Amino acid sequence: MEIKIEDLLRKIAELEHQLSKALARIEELEKENKKLKAENAMLKARLGMNSSNSSFPPSSDKFGKKKDKNRSLRKKSGKASGGQIGHKGSTLEKVDNPDFVIELPNEICPHCAANLKDVKVEEVKTRQVFDIPEIKINVTEYQAHLKTCPHCNKKSISEFPENVTHNAQYGANIKGLILNLNVYHCLPYKRLTELLIDVFNLKISEGTIYNTLKTAHTKLEKVENFFKEQLAKSEVAHADETGTKVNGFRRWIHSFSNDKLTVLTSHKNRGKKAIVEAGILPNFHGILSHDCWYAYDCFNVTHALCNAHLLRELNFLEENTELKFPTKVKDILITLKDMIDSGVEIDEKTELDFYLKYMFAVEQGYLEERIHYPLDNTQVGKGKKKRSKAFNLLKRLSRHADVLTFFLERDSSLFTNNDAEREIRNVKIKSKVQGAFRSDLGSEIYCRVRGYIATMKKNGQNQYEALKSIFELCDIMLPVIS
Known part of the structure; x- marks a missing residue:
């Protein structure tokens, strides 16, 4: 059977057309897959939100074991629980002058039934009951003459x-x-x-x-x-x-x-x-x-x-992304706060070193964010393109002086x-x-x-x-x- 060149060329053209359609479909599916992956990651991250990594109140936390129950910024004091030595207690104590006294005479011996009425009292044991008197509304009348x-x-x-x-x-x-x-x-x-x-x-x-x-x-x-x-x-x-x-x-x-x-x-x-x-x-x-x-x-x-807000967002990114900058920034902020709380003297050189470390960590964060969350140029419509949570957080962290005010002013109460x-x-x-x-x-x-x-x-x-x-x-x- 003789195969004509024209038939082969036509067949090749048909295959090329089918291939181009298949490649276009593959590209379309890849975009859809990428979009679905991003959406899935966002939903999974949203499910992972709790009071330690977002602005949700503790009452909204689901029942069950958390990934890390030690998310609080508070450090253990090393002291035993309960009242400490030297702590002034608030135990109910008897008063010297009670409002009412009720005597309980001991007139008959409970053992032999003898009469004790004329026997001298050796000691008086007392117990006191504190209570609110019967509440009654007082009416005051003013008489104008x-x-x-x-x-x-x-x-x-x-x-x-x-x-x-x-x-x-x-x-x-x-x-x-x-x-x-x-x-x-x-x-x-x-x-x-x-x-x-x-x-x-x-x-x-x-x-x-x-x-x-x-x-x-x-x-x-x-x-x-x-x-x-x-x-x-x-x-x-x-x-x-x-x-x-x-x-x-x-x-x-x-x-x-x-x-x-x-x-x-x-x-x-x-x-x-x-x-x-x-x-x-x-x-x-x-x-x-x-x-x-x-x-x-x-x-x-x-x-x-408020660094408490920033730390919760850093916790969120640390738990739900592969970004490294959240851990670095967290360590810097918490180290600074611990130094100020413990009264460590901070000279100008130490202050500058921490400031530069913080700035470097934030700048490195921007580079990381661009790699992990590149801008989607396929977005249509007017207005700004939607940016990632990491970018929005970095934008706030970039206000270096405002974030570190508690450090620059030496007042850790401004940390939150x-x-x-x-x-x-x-x-x-x-x-x-x-x-x-x-x-x-x-x-x-x-x-x-x-x-x-x-x-x-x-x-x-x-x-x-x-x-x-x-x-x-x-x-x-x-x-x-x-």
């Missing part, structure tokens, strides 16, 4: 105290208790009314509770402004924000604090607008510790980034922003126990009263006495500002 002057024949009446404005009203003790139970202990209105009935036999409506909170909010306005002025003058402050719900809509609670003062504000905006309207940071020029939220970069402050996070943690507790806020004013009332309570507790004041002072004739209690 109305008289007619015999000279001018005009009537006059003595004045009631300024805080006695109604025919029947609740006093400062009850109002202070309402604030304490609702704002600090997160008791919802309904449960609060039930408690007051059960314990005090006092029936108070939910409307009265709301009016009490609203009055406190008004009276604490000047106090909050005073706290803001003092915070603006401080050398170091902490800031953070968290989201909450108000009547189904998103609202943001902003925290500004130092070791003596706390101010919480509520706003519909998370960014610069809310921070400016709070009225603290525009006048603050010290060291501000925060978690790298971009809005804080708009202000003239020295930035101290935990002070600010403690202030807003109660917002989440409130949301879980009481539910969301019903109105914007409700969130503002909570923030102002909660900030006042936190400030008084930081200064060693009794929060109940402080809350009572809001409704008394005397001035509202304030912390002593040195």
